[in-house]
Amino acid sequence: MDAVSDAAKPVLPDDRALVFVGFMGAGKTTAARRLARRFGVEVVDADARISERLGMPIDRCFAEQGEAAFRALEEELVGELLETARGGVFSLGGGALHSERIRNALRGHTTILLDVDVNVAWERAAGRGRPLARDPQEFRELYLRRRPMYMAAADVVLPADRRDRIDAALPSILALADAPAGTRLLWATSASGDYPVFVGRGLLGATLSPVGGNGFLVTDDQVGPRYADRLGRELAATIEIPAGETNKSLQTAEQVWIALGEHGMTQSDHLVALGGGVVGDLAGFVAATYQRGVPVVQIPTTLVAQVDSAYGGKTGVDLPSAKNYVGAYHQPSAVVVDVDTLSTLPREEAAAGYAEVVKTALIAGGHLWERVRTGADPDADTIFECARTKLAVVAMDxxxxxxxxxxxxxxxxxxxxxxxxxxxxxxxxxxxxxxxxxxxxxxxxxxxxxxxxxxxxxxxxxxxxxxxxxxxxxxxxxxxxxxxxxxxxxxxxxxxxxxxxxxxxxxxxxxxxxxxxxxxxxxxxxxx
CATH class of the missing domain: 1.20.1090.10 (Dehydroquinate synthase-like - alpha domain)
Structure with missing residues (x-):
């Protein structure tokens, strides 16, 4: 078992429990125990409580009484635990969210989905006495049926690939307590490092993921006048560039490099990129190259940036002969997606972003494609799922x-x-x-x-x-x-x-x- 330092123990919210959910084999119990040790509390393991109440293992209950009897007891016991909980750390069974009562009770807490690949889940769960992990095809079908349910309930989506992910993500998870209602957190991972992605409404003024040093804002002459003064952070300087793809060039990058030098930006400071894909790509490239690399916080304000370009670390500028020919990989330190900024987006820009929504849904398939193919307007949940789809791919490559x-x-x-x-x-x-x-x-x-x-x-x-x-x-x-x-x-x-x-x-x-x-x-x- 990994050792966890007791230094600087975080403070557990006293009104909202941290509740781990996810499919079989996601590692919910392990993550919950790790987190509970950080807070110095006992984890509430729902399956263990049910086994105690039954006086028998869960697989025996399935065999002797059937799944329906087990689910009825699960709903009663877990529903009561969540409805009366004031703080604490919980781990729920993989099928607990089938209960409407449990789903409703989760709304008063912070629900953390440990997002596990189905093949990894099968390797972890098969042959371990789990009654629903005996046939690989049925296991996969169950995974696909449950996945939309998990995503709909999750306030936080955390990859289940490493046990220590929860340690890095914890400060951002706790920051949700002070965020506007409905804010969700997606934890992005890559070979270069991890970072939080916050998606919600009213986030421009929220300080969710502080980055060290002074902030230097890069924006364009359309977005800056509208939103720059609403950022909830002190800025050492604001640099505006002309809007439009034709300005995503080496000449514009040079102008920003020069301005940062004149304003005295150092390696201990960071950039804030406020705008659409052009601003995000260019500011990210500037951050990757200024003094050989400084942090950048992406605050995308267009649909195309919120569903695609703000994530994954690809930065760059265009050449007259080809698009994105000069660039670097440079992951952001955080991404803050305020869906409210889309309300002022011109119709043509919103439509252009929609093409990236369709593209991402075609790549993802499943419930995201089923949602998008209805033609419904992209909402915060659609944006969140598009970002999750892209970042899952980036994590692999x-x-x-x-x-x-x-x-x-x-x-x-x-x-x-x-x-x-x-x-x-x-x-x-x-x-x-x-x-x-x-x-x-x-x-x-x-x-x-x-x-x-x-x-x-x-x-x-x-x-x-x-x-x-x-x-x-x-x-x-x-x-x-x-x-x-x-x-x-x-x-x-x-x-x-x-x-x-x-x-x-x-x-x-x-x-x-x-x-x-x-x-x-x-x-x-x-x-x-």
Whole structure:
């Protein structure tokens, strides 16, 4: 068992319990015990309490009395424990959230989901006397059925890969007590380090994850005047850049480097990036390179940034010949997503961000795709789940060695469209939407392509290209300059076998690519 230092014991909230939930094998009991030792309290293990009440092991209860009898007792006992709890640390069984009474009782506490991969869960649970872990296929199906239930209840989502994750995340978990109601925490992990992602409303003025030193704000001339004075932090300086993709350049980065030097920023200070994808990418790149690296807190204010670009550590600027050709991997120290900022987003910008929501849902599949395909407006839960999807991929492959390339679904053609049009004709999300349609045609997913086209068109996004404005041959040629290419090898594409089944590293023939891009000019009459 890992030793936990007693130095500087944290203070356990006296009104809200910390409750661990998750699937079998997630390590809920272990994490709860570890945390309870930090606070000097006893953990309340729901399954152990039920076994005591029954006077027998849970697997024996299942065998002799059936699952229904067990669930009835679980609901009664756990429901009462949570309804009367004032503080403390709890661990619940994997199926406890089937009870509406228990789900309602959790609303008065902080629910921590230990998010475990189904294959890892099976390795940990199989052959250990668990009545619901005997058949691998049934186990997987149960996992998929329960997953939306866990996500809906969770205030905190914490990867279950390491026992000490809870130690690093604890200060951020405790910060939720002072955050606006409804704030949720997603713990991001990567080979370079971990960081908190807060998602909620009214977060601009909240100090949730303090970073050392002075804060230097980088924003643009549209977002800064609207939101800079609402940040709940002291700022040593504010640096505004012109808004728009055309300003995501080395020249703009140089201007920010010079300004930071003139204002006296040191390595003990940090940047705050307030804005959309352009600000986040550029400020992240500046943070990665200024004095060989300083921390950056991302505060995304557009939908595309809140669901995608603020996470994962990819930073950079564009060259005239290709998008994102100069950059660095530099993970943020924290991401604070205030969904309220979307209320002032122009309709066209919100629509452009929606394309990234669709892309992420296609990659995730499952309940996220089922939610998005209804055409409903993205809400805080959708944004949270999109961020979780991306960060789960980044945790496996931070530097694009393989699986992370699935996040480029639709981007190879999309980036080519942006480059050919000088980053001025299409917003990033608009180009990605067009790229998605090309990728789905290349994947042979004709019905899914039609469904996605309808979702995009309903938001006013373009689903065809005017060949009088865009040289389609130049678009095809520009895909060959995609930054994923390797010397002597064709550019790899991401194709889709269906929602939740993306394949990176696929080779596409020249004629297939030309046909898929050319089709974008043959579907005139759609949104433009």
């Amino acid at each position: 931070e530097r694009d060695g393989g699986v992370r390339q699935v996040l480029n679904l639709g981007h190879t053609v999309g980036h080519a469209i942006e480059t050919v049009t000088g980053y001025a004709r299409y917003r990033h999300g608009e180009a990605v939407g067009l790229g998605l349609l090309a990728a789905l045609r290349l994947s042979g997913q004709d019905e899914l392509r039609d469904e996605v086209a309808a979702l995009l068109a309903a938001r006013g996004l373009p689903v065809w290209i005017d060949p009088a404005e865009v040289d389609l041959d130049a678009v095809v040629a520009a895909t060959a300059r995609d930054k994923k290419r390797r010397t002597g090898q064709p550019v790899p594409f991401v194709l889709l076998d269906g929602p939740g089944a993306a394949r990176p590293g696929c080779q596409v023939g020249d004629e297939e690519l030309r046909a898929a891009v050319g089709e974008l000019a043959q579907t005139g009459g759609g949104a433009s």
